[in-house]
Amino acid sequence: MDLYHDIMDVLGNVKDPEIDTVSVLDLGMIEAVNEVDGIVQVNVLPTFMGCPALDILRKNIETSIQDVKGVQKVTVTFLKFPHWTSERITEKGRENLKKFGIAPPPKTLGPEGHWSVNCPYCDSAYTTIENLFGPTACRSILYCKACKNPFEAMKPISTIM
Numbered sequence: 001m002d003l004y005h006d007i008m009d010v011l012g013n014v015k016d017p018e019i020d021t022v023s024v025l026d027l028g029m030i031e032a033v034n035e036v037d038g039i040v041q042v043n044v045l046p047t048f049m050g051c052p053a054l055d056i057l058r059k060n061i062e063t064s065i066q067d068v069k070g071v072q073k074v075t076v077t078f079l080k081f082p083h084w085t086s087e088r089i090t091e092k093g094r095e096n097l098k099k100f101g102i103a104p105p106p107k108t109l110g111p112e113g114h115w116s117v118n119c120p121y122c123d124s125a126y127t128t129i130e131n132l133f134g135p136t137a138c139r140s141i142l143y144c145k146a147c148k149n150p151f152e153a154m155k156p157i158s159t160i161m
Contacts, residue, residue: 003070004035010064011042017053017060018136021096024061028088031079038072040065045084047157048137054078086157102139103127103153117153119144 011033014024024030024044032043042061046054058076065074086105089097094104103117110116118125124146131141139152 003038003068004033006068007033007035007040007065007071010068011061014057014060014064017056019097019100019102021100022093024057026090026093026096028090028093029084031082035071038070040071040074042074042076044076044078045082045088046078047084049078049080050137084157086154089154097154101151103142103151105154105156109156115156117142119147119149120151121149122147 008025011030012023012025016022016024016027016029027047029045029047030042031045032041034041034043042065044057044061046057051057058078061076062074065071087107089104097104098120101120103120106115106117116125117127119127119142122144124144126145127142128145129140130143130150134140134152138155138157140155141150142153143150
């Protein structure tokens, strides 16, 4: 059981390759960690299956866990099911997204699936979507009319959308 806790501690330090303030645990990407006799299997839910950083993420997870005393072998599997959703992001993860300048996704959607987020810089709700498509598939570009800053926001991704 101690080995499992050591592995989970290490995973808490494995950052998203594109957002270095948020761990894979805080993004809710770790679906399961199984360890038997030093053989570790990590099941990961990618935020976007076509993400170009998946190979980097796999290597970072494997390298970090391989350094844990007692680990013999690490295998990382990216799952297609269940789907990752933005509801999996922890409160710590939401705060660390803001520190990076990315507005976390809203916890609830408005009528007809509409969503809005507050500016990560000034917390104003006076924001508009500039482009639904951001630098990655899971982010959009917004603009804050209060502090006049552009910013990114995580898209709300849900299994009920």
